[in-house]
Amino acid sequence: MEVSAEVEIVGNKSVQELALNFENLPPNNYIYNEGGVGFRDALLPSESDFHVPIIDIANLTSPSTSQHELHKLQSALHSCGFFLVINHGMTSSFLDKVSEVSKQFFELPKEEKQKYEREQINIEGYGNDTIYSENQMLDWCDRLFLKVHPEDQRNFKLWPQNPIDFRNTIQQYTECVWQLYEVILRVMAKTLNLEEDCFLKECGERGTMSMRTNYYPPCPMADHALGLKPHSDSSSITFLLQDKKVEGLQVLKDNRWFKVPIIHDALVINVGDQMEIMSNGIFQSPIHRVVVNAERERLSVAMFCRPNSEKEIQPIDKLVNESRPVLYKPVKDYAKIFLEYYQQGKRPIDAFKI
Ligand SMILES: O=C(O)CCC(=O)C(=O)O
Ligand SMILES: [Fe+2]
Numbered sequence: 246m247e248v249s250a251e252v253e254i255v256g257n258k259s260v261q262e263l264a265l266n267f268e269n270l271p272p273n274n275y276i277y278n279e280g281g282v283g284f285r286d287a288l289l290p291s292e293s294d295f296h297v298p299i300i301d302i303a304n305l306t307s308p309s310t311s312q313h314e315l316h317k318l319q320s321a322l323h324s325c326g327f328f329l330v331i332n333h334g335m336t337s338s339f340l341d342k343v344s345e346v347s348k349q350f351f352e353l354p355k356e357e358k359q360k361y362e363r364e365q366i367n368i369e370g371y372g373n374d375t376i377y378s379e380n381q382m383l384d385w386c387d388r389l390f391l392k393v394h395p396e397d398q399r400n401f402k403l404w405p406q407n408p409i410d411f412r413n414t415i416q417q418y419t420e421c422v423w424q425l426y427e428v429i430l431r432v433m434a435k436t437l438n439l440e441e442d443c444f445l446k447e448c449g450e451r452g453t454m455s456m457r458t459n460y461y462p463p464c465p466m467a468d469h470a471l472g473l474k475p476h477s478d479s480s481s482i483t484f485l486l487q488d489k490k491v492e493g494l495q496v497l498k499d500n501r502w503f504k505v506p507i508i509h510d511a512l513v514i515n516v517g518d519q520m521e522i523m524s525n526g527i528f529q530s531p532i533h534r535v536v537v538n539a540e541r542e543r544l545s546v547a548m549f550c551r552p553n554s555e556k557e558i559q560p561i562d563k564l565v566n567e568s569r570p571v572l573y574k575p576v577k578d579y580a581k582i583f584l585e586y587y588q589q590g591k592r593p594i595d596a597f598k599i
Contacts, residue, residue, distance in 0.1 A: 259358075260373055260387045261351065264462035274383040275470045284468050284536060287495045287502035295498050297325065297505055297513075302425070303332040305432045319436040325498050326516035326531035329508050330429075335421050337510045342410075343418045343486060348544050349408040350389060351460040361403050363390070368584060369455075370403045377585055385470045385537045387460045393419040393548070394454035415456065419548075422484050423454060426550045429482060429514065437527065439563055447523050448481060449556030457547045461493065464537040472535030472543070477592060479583035480517030480549040487513055491543040497532040505533075518583075518594040519552055522573040525560035530594065554578040573597045 263271055270276075277284070288295075298321045304311040305318065321328040350358065363370030371389045374381070389405070392398045393415065405411045430448075431441040445452075461472040472493055487494060487507050494505040494513070505513060521530040537543070552558050559575040574597045586593040 259355070260385055261460070261462050262355070264464065271385070271464070271466060271470065272383075274381060275385055276466060277382070277469050277471065284471075287504045287536075295325065295503050297321070297327050297329060297496070297503075299329045299331055299508060299511060301332045302330050302428065302432075305435075306428055310435075315432075315436060318432065322433065322436060322516065322528045325496060326529045327496050327505060327533075328514055329506075329511040330425075330514055331508070331511045333421075333425055333512060335418075335510075335512075339417075339421075340486060340510060341489075342414050343546055344489070344544060346408050346411045346414045347389070347458040347546055348460075350405045350411060350458070351387065351544070353405075353407060357407060358405075361389070361405055363403075369400060375584060377589070382471075382474055382590065384473050384535075385461060385464050386472045386535070387462070389456075389458045389460075391415070391456050392453065393456045394423055395451055398453065418546075419454065419456070422548045423550075425484070425512075426454070426482065433482075433520075433528070437524070437564065439561065443561055443563075444481070444520070444523055447552065447556075447558055447561060449553035449558075451553050452481075453551045453553065455549045455551070457549065459535070459545045459547065461535065461537050461543040461545075463540055463542055465539065467537045467539040470537055472537045473533075474587075474590060475532050475534040476587050477521075477530040477532050477594065478515060478517035478547075478549060479519065479580045479593070480551050481520045481523070482550055483515050483517055484548040484550070485513040485515070486546040488543045488545055491538060491541045493535045493537065493543050494545070495534050495536060497534075502534070517549070517551075518592075519558060519576075519579055521594060522576060522579075522597065523558055523561055525564040525569060526572045527564060532592075549580075551580055554580065570599075572599055574599060 298317045300318050304314040358371050361371040363372040373387050374383050430444045434441050434443050464470050495502045516528045516530050518530045557575045557577045565571045583593050
């Protein structure tokens with residue numbers, strides 16, 4: 246799909262500014278007629294046999310890997326593609342700091358934030374939805390999107406200088422998450438009895454990571470708006486630091502929406518489309534969305550780990566056989582086509598299915 250020009254439909258107001266104007270209803274592009282109470286009242290995992298398991302990663306990295314923990318991970322990967330990780334080596338105060346510097350950025354005056362504004366069509370920087378068509382549904386969310394790994398891809402002119410410890414904190418967080426990423430990819434290979442480095446190799450040298458901080462202001466029509474519309478991620482896997490107090494993330498399973506619980510100090514991990522492709526569909530990239538709240542703001546920090554954009558990726562040979570033929574075409578630079586599909590409510594992965 247060609248990347249087309251960006252269209253302007255609501256002026257260049259941030260969602261934060263729209264939220265300040267509570268007596269005026271948000272523009273139509275934010276309002277889903279089919280919303281209603283059910284929009285926010287998704288099921289809790291405890292209300293069914295659906296689970297988002299909590300994986301103790303320390304149990305999977307010691308020489309005596311716990312088979313029980315490995316099975317738990319295996320079943321999460323095969324059933325919903327979402328799991329929570331604890332014992333990842335980052336302290337509670339450090340994770341709080343990551344959320345705090347991110348929140349402080351969104352609290353700055355408009356003029357200060359605008360110094361880091363994204364350019365038209367460009368995803369990197371501060372802003373909200375890229376708009377491709379007049380009837381596109383918009384997300385009730387402002388964001389700061391930055392390339393964080395490898396170091397030479399950092400575009401520091403878009404990295405906030407204020408709060409003063411933003412850069413340092415995010416650089417440190419990047420290092421920790423990248424290390425964890427390599428560990429998780431090895432363990433995921435292990436659950437399939439593959440060589441531990443097979444997914445890392447398939448991603449090529451110099452895989453990348455981008456950070457998207459999502460800021461969801463309170464919304465006057467919370468039952469009829471979405472913080473993020475239903476999507477799966479373009480990543481191999483995504484690490485999500487949820488808001489500590491305000492829930493909002495939901496995952497689609499068997500045509501029903503479930504809440505992803507908030508567990509203190511746990512990071513949420515989900516399979517992305519590129520992992521679905523590499524695993525030949527054994528790991529499914531889950532569809533998820535974010536609902537908003539009438540009274541409270543919410544903030545989340547997503548780290549999208551991706552293969553090197555110049556590396557063509559495809560299903561791992563050992564996962565292709567007579568009973569499981571190859572299900573996806575090879576793909577290169579998947580993230581590039583992702584955004585325009587997303588904004589039209591489509592899934593790019595469908596275009597690569599054989
Ligand atoms: O805010 C959240 O909880 C989820 C964010 C998300 O799905 C994303 O950034 O892709
Ligand atoms: Fe997502």
